[in-house]
Amino acid sequence: xxxxxxxxxxxxxxxxxxxxxxxxxxxxxxxxxxxxxxxxxxxxxxxxxxxxxxxxxxxxxxxxxxxxxxxxxxxxxxxxxxxxxxxxxxxxxxxxxxxxxxxxxxxxxxxxxxxxxxxxxxxxxxxxxxxxxxxxxxxxxxxxxxxxxxxxxxxxxxxxxxxxxxxxxxxxxxxxxxxxxxxxxxxxxxxxxxxxxxxxxxxxxxxxxxxxxxxxxxxxxxxxxxxxxxxxxxxxxxxxxxxxxxxxxxxxxxxxxxxxxxxxxxxxxxxxxxxxxxxxxxxxxxxxxxxxxxxxxxxxxxxxxxxxxxxxxxxxxxxxxxxxxxxxxxxxxxxxxxxxxxxxxxxxxxxxxxxxxxxxxxxxxxxxxxxxxxxxxxxxxxxxxxxxxxxxxxxxxxxxxxxxxxxxxxxxxxxxxxxxxxxxxxxxxxxxxxxxxxxxxxxxxxxxxxxxxxxxxxxxxxxxxxxxxxxxxxxxxxxxx
RNA sequence: GGCGCGUUCGUCUAGCGGUUAGGACGCCGGCCUCUCACGCCGGUAGCACGGGUUCGAGUCCCGUACGCGCUACCA
Numbered sequence: 349x350x351x352x353x354x355x356x357x358x359x360x361x362x363x364x365x366x367x368x369x370x371x372x373x374x375x376x377x378x379x380x381x382x383x384x385x386x387x388x389x390x391x392x393x394x395x396x397x398x399x400x401x402x403x404x405x406x407x408x409x410x411x412x413x414x415x416x417x418x419x420x421x422x423x424x425x426x427x428x429x430x431x432x433x434x435x436x437x438x439x440x441x442x443x444x445x446x447x448x449x450x451x452x453x454x455x456x457x458x459x460x461x462x463x464x465x466x467x468x469x470x471x472x473x474x475x476x477x478x479x480x481x482x483x484x485x486x487x488x489x490x491x492x493x494x495x496x497x498x499x500x501x502x503x504x505x506x507x508x509x510x511x512x513x514x515x516x517x518x519x520x521x522x523x524x525x526x527x528x529x530x531x532x533x534x535x536x537x538x539x540x541x542x543x544x545x546x547x548x549x550x551x552x553x554x555x556x557x558x559x560x561x562x563x564x565x566x567x568x569x570x571x572x573x574x575x576x577x578x579x580x581x582x583x584x585x586x587x588x589x590x591x592x593x594x595x596x597x598x599x600x601x602x603x604x605x606x607x608x609x610x611x612x613x614x615x616x617x618x619x620x621x622x623x624x625x626x627x628x629x630x631x632x633x634x635x636x637x638x639x640x641x642x643x644x645x646x647x648x649x650x651x652x653x654x655x656x657x658x659x660x661x662x663x664x665x666x667x668x669x670x671x672x673x674x675x676x677x678x679x680x681x682x683x684x685x686x687x688x689x690x691x692x693x694x695x696x697x698x699x700x701x702x703x704x705x706x707x708x709x710x711x712x713x714x715x716x717x718x719x720x721x722x723x724x725x726x727x728x729x730x731x732x733x734x735x736x737x738x739x740x741x742x743x744x745x746x747x748x749x750x751x752x753x754x755x756x757x758x759x760x761x762x763x764x765x766x767x768x769x770x771x772x773x774x775x776x777x778x779x780x781x782x783x784x785x786x787x788x789x790x791x792x793x794x795x796x797x798x799x800x801x802x803x804x805x806x807x808x809x810x811x812x813x814x815x816x817x818x819x820x821x822x823x824x825x826x827x828x829x
Numbered sequence: 830g831g832c833g834c835g836u837u838c839g840u841c842u843a844g845c846g847g848u849u850a851g852g853a854c855g856c857c858g859g860c861c862u863c864u865c866a867c868g869c870c871g872g873u874a875g876c877a878c879g880g881g882u883u884c885g886a887g888u889c890c891c892g893u894a895c896g897c898g899c900u901a902c903c904a
Binding site for chain 1: 830831832833834835836839840841842843851852853854855863864865866867868896897898899900901902903904
């Protein structure tokens with residue numbers, strides 16, 4: 349019986365953190381924090397074909413950006429390390445030998461080609477496609493012969509007979525008939541452990557209490573339980589969480605658009621919003637609330653409220669939720685987040701107060717930061733072009749010219765302009781011309797921004813300043829084009 | 830093919846034998862308003878199918894269909 353929960357997130361370093369993996373990490377982390385347990389980061393880099401060392405840093409970056417801290421991991425102290433499987437090969441070798449010595453595993457000299465042939469034959473004859481145990485009863489002499497012939501053995505686990513049943517924390521009782529599981533390889537011929545083996549050795553040695561992972565692993569679970577038992581170790585609790593799917597209900601992949609945490613960061617999503625959104629995929633708060641702080645997520649985390657079925661990743665809802673976070677955010681903080689996007693677009697940000705006002709004006713018009721580039725464009729152009737049909741129509745109206753002349757006359761009476769002064773001016777213009785409402789405001793908006801939509805006009809005017817306003821309206825007076 | 834898991838509005842979900850099947854996103858309409866957006870109000874739409882069990886089934890059981898996963902010397 350373990351006294352405190354120990355959970356692990358065990359990604360393969362194959363690139364940036366995938367959305368699905370991120371959710372697994374989040375749920376592990378939330379659970380660990382909920383029970384005051386330990387959250388461990390373990391890098392599963394046994395496959396040299398797929399894993400790249402530099403990708404480990406990307407995983408760190410993505411996790412850090414999300415605000416997920418691990419208690420034990422490759423870069424921390426910890427009595428259960430090392431936390432990278434590529435540094436634990438001797439361990440796997442040792443345990444594989446142990447199983448072999450105990451008769452629970454055996455050398456297999458079959459080549460991939462032979463295995464493939466056996467599989468084909470089995471399918472053709474309608475038999476089970478499990479390994480036929482050809483190498484189980486090799487005599488010493490036969491084994492020597494194969495070794496002399498240059499064959500390197502893989503190690504296969506001798507699967508015992510019977511049933512494997514376990515109580516999945518989210519899915520309930522799951523049972524398998526072991527006869528459907530063939531003897532599987534635990535050590536590849538090159539001395540590298542396979543996933544199921546390395547995973548079991550590590551989970552056992554690291555004293556993992558709860559294995560929380562995607563439900564694409566349920567079919568691996570009986571293998572892992574059998575191995576754990578063969579090793580004489582304690583079997584952990586398993587919690588298989590539902591997969592995240594694309595709009596076509598297929599496993600989320602590149603074809604579905606942005607699928608890595610990194611891409612959402614680049615577009616200017618808020619980490620807390622992403623965590624909130626991902627948490628709500630297959631989980632819900634009893635309160636029915638949807639906007640939930642990390643503190644609440646930790647407090648309310650509960651396996652019994654995780655649903656059993658897969659969830660489709662719906663970007664529209666993420667956008668809405670992210671927009672909620674942006675709207676609630678302190679302008680100061682939002683400005684800090686927006687500046688890199690302004691810089692990227694080549695917008696001047698040296699006047700911090702001005703930048704802040706622009707951000708404030710746009711705060712409720714964007715769902716994620718990248719959208720502010722388009723929205724802020726009007727504040728950083730000296731000349732305007734009017735190419736929207738609606739905007740041109742506004743300028744062509746007779747009343748618009750009257751508004752412009754009157755507006756310009758009013759401007760002569762002042763030397764600076766702000767929100768209040770502008771409002772007064774508009775009142776005067778209205779009084780003088782008799783024009784009001786849309787016909788009164790739209791011409792000014794189009795003259796200043798070239799567009800028929802945008803932030804509140806008084807705010808735009810103040811940010812532009814008197815001179816720019818005057819210049820732009822003068823440019824258009826007499827008819828644009 | 831075998832094995833496993835799953836199936837409530839288009840999507841995310843609530844529901845844990847008795848509900849007009851609730852909420853959220855989206856969409857549509859309205860209000861606010863110089864515009865868009867925000868916000869607010871309202872509307873749209875769902876228990877995969879067939880058998881049981883029960884006085885009563887979205888809820889329990891069994892089938893079927895469909896989907897996904899595993900079936901690798903990938904993880």
